Amino acid sequence: MALYREGAIEPVADEGPVPVAFAEWLKDGKAPAVSLANTDPVEALQPHLGGLSLIVLHFPKFSDGRAYSQARLLRERFGYRGELRATGGVLRDQLPFLLRCGFDSFESEQTGFGEALASARTLFSVVYQPTGDGRATASQLRLQRRNVRLAAD
Known part of the structure; x- marks a missing residue:
């Protein structure tokens, strides 16, 4: 999978912290990056958001939108300002909606993803x-x- 960030047409290197699975992260809550399944409760992260620089939300398939709700909770209700990454079944056609929900980085195998990302905000x-x-x-x-x-x- 290639990593894309808003504003970049080409894939970028992932030089940030390695996300820890939510179950592992819960054991001590000290890792700066966490990866959540769309069934994990984002509310458990609320007291720790200041220490997280990356939250990865998983789309098991493109038609499963629970990660959209997780993203909106994190951004709008809990005020998370760090990097929010979409991974899994992430398609170019979803980019305008992913951006509106607060995602700012994406992992995808689709070709033309960077070009679609460049125009998604104004689509x-x-x-x-x-x-x-x-x-x-x-x-x-x-x-x-x-x-x-x-x-x-």
Whole structure:
């Protein structure tokens, strides 16, 4: 599998800490990187997030979206700011959604992954679901336009 980071078209070297499986990490909680299955409880990491520089979330197949929920919990509810990596069944077509959920690095075997990553943030001009990425949703944009028209009248 090749490692990609946002902003890089070519695969990058993985020079960071080696992620420890969640069950092993629970024994002492001191490793700076942890790898979670999509069935592992991310809530257990909350008190330790300041000491983690990398969290790897696994997609066992592309149609299993539980890691999206884990990512949003980590970023939006628990405030995790370190590297969040998607691995496993990660496809180019999922990149805009993975980025919106807070992933910033990806492991994939697909060709053309880097090119897809470079354009993923701008693929959709309007989004409908709110996330922690700060983009205004379609309903928020409509409301803003309506308020501007009302203020002009």
